[in-house]
Ligand SMILES: [Zn+2]
């Protein structure tokens with residue numbers, strides 16, 4: 559299946575797409591956030607400040623902090639308009655220009671998201687469970703590439719960080735969205751190094767990473783590694799780091815699992831998923847997960 563990032567040339571680069579510095583409500587200045595992520599073993603990070611009047615619409619320009627072995631993407635968290643339950647919108651835009659213009663009077667969430675997408679950004683619907691985003695709200699952001707299916711800060715702080723079920727509702731309705739995991743780190747103590755993406759690219763080039771993100775050429779993780787996913791006419795085989803369960807999820811209740819200690823491979827028949835999609839979850843013995851993006855059969 560071409561849309562998964564396995565069995566192709568390139569390397570996986572580990573990064574966090576959702577982080578805050580003192581340019582909005584984060585604890586550390588951007589140079590410290592970046593050095594902490596580099597020292598922790600990440601390959602890249604996106605500082606995604608709250609793009610709102612209270613912070614003078616910041617876009618953290620991290621380009622001077624790039625090195626040969628660590629890069630950054632230019633991002634922001636957009637907050638125009640109100641959701642159906644009168645909450646502020648939160649939309650992640652990764653890959654915007656550093657001079658991305660402040661919103662114009664009355665600009666709505668779909669409009670500012672589209673403006674960011676038109677500027678080349680990867681658009682993510684973030685932490686839907688944290689602020690009660692509805693599926694109907696999500697459908698208004700037609701340019702969205704993906705749902706933030708794991709937000710480590712939301713999970714650790716208020717137990718509202720897991721959103722694959724939210725994404726599945728959209729997938730059940732035929733919406734072809736990917737899923738990504740992040741830290742949404744502010745303090746970089748309890749709220750970081752808990753969720754990331756592994757992006758397949760030829761090099762650690764910001765444009766290559768951004769293209770791969772928009773094309774779904776990544777998988778998400780809290781720890782486990784997915785090494786390969788191969789399909790034949792009737793089945794899918796997953797190889798991974800040591801897992802205690804490997805499971806497959808499809809439309810509605812369609813799913814299957816294999817459980818064992820230290821499993822590194824599992825094969826599942828694919829017939830029942832062929833009306834729509836399947837996606838894969840690998841869980842290790844500490845309960846940490848890795849997730850592929852959905853694969854569509856038609
Ligand atoms: Zn947010």
Ligand SMILES: [Zn+2]
Pocket residue numbers: 576577578635742
């Ligand atoms: Zn955030």
